[in-house]
Amino acid sequence: MTTEIAAPAICPECDGPIVEFTEPQSGIITHWCENTECPGRIGDMLTFIADRKLLEIEGLGPELAMFLAKGGYVVTLADLFEFSNDLQTKINATGPEAVAIRLRQKGFPGAACIKMVETLGRAKTASWDRWLAALGIPMIGLSMGKVLATSLNLGPEDLPQLQERFKIACSMTIENLGPHKKEQLGKHSTDAYFADVVARLHNAGVHPTPLTQAVEGAEGVDAPLKGIVFCITGEFYEVGSREHITKNMVALGATAKTGVSKKLTHLLVGTEPGSSKMRKAGELNLPQLDEDWLTKTFKENGISVSGTLDWA
Secondary structure, eight states: OOOOOOOOOBOTTTOOBEEEEEOTTTOOEEEEESOTTOHHHHHHHHHHHTSTTTTOOTTOOHHHHHHHHHTTSOSSHHHHHHHHHHHHHHHHHHOHHHHHHHHHHTTOOHHHHHHHHHHHHHHTTOBHHHHHHHTTOTTOOHHHHHHHHHHTTOOTTOGGGHHHHHHHHHTSOOTTOOHHHHHHHHHHHSOHHHHHHHHHHHHTTOOOBOSSOOOTTTTSTTOTTTTOEEEEESBOTTTOOHHHHHHHHHHTTOEEOSSOSTTOSEEEEOBSOOHHHHHHHHHTTOOEEOHHHHHHHHHHTTOOOOGGGOOO
């Protein structure tokens, strides 16, 4: 005999109402706390955006996420970056060790906070597909984020205009952007809460990196990497984050792509590369560029090579 389990109606964290959402295509049912200030919801959001596939925020694990949420330090994604900016100012003034000690005195996990601040600086220039997924819009994940970022040609200064861009997307024919996803974009294009969050993120220094860019001056002598169309796989611990690498290679005239295809001229290979990308690159006989080449190229062109703590 089977017993039907009733879906929760009240959130165990804040006693707020639970709403049900059914993904139209897959039929997957999820339940959400409707209270935007619910600590459980906020903690889950922070853990979600800290994932390596999204903003790659080291130090921001479940423990710190719930500490920030339950303490009221972070309610929105914008709060997180404003909180981090304040800590960075203190770190610049007194040093990371002094700030970590002060944080521990207040009950914070000090070391985790310092690590979080270091990587949040890099997250400000994470690629647009990651940012669109991190904003928490239902049905808009990394794959759809890539399509939207490319179709709308989103640039580093477009965060304040994102709602207008969503309205444009709703009037366009875009691959895999069906009526249900357009409905979600339409809702967020007029939502005052969402408008406040993206405006504050921009003011906090968030400037997402475009997936592809046309570079000014690419026809001239200041574009030494003109003609290179590349994709990145693996990590580059001596140079910096993927966003740092992509931004500066594009600035030198190269074109960035997110996947391996016949359009590429080179595969940029770091430590622990992805097996799928390596296999496809091998099938296409793509030339490979490594970290030594990248380090040499950046140094020759006056670009910082500062490893995992790079803030560019």
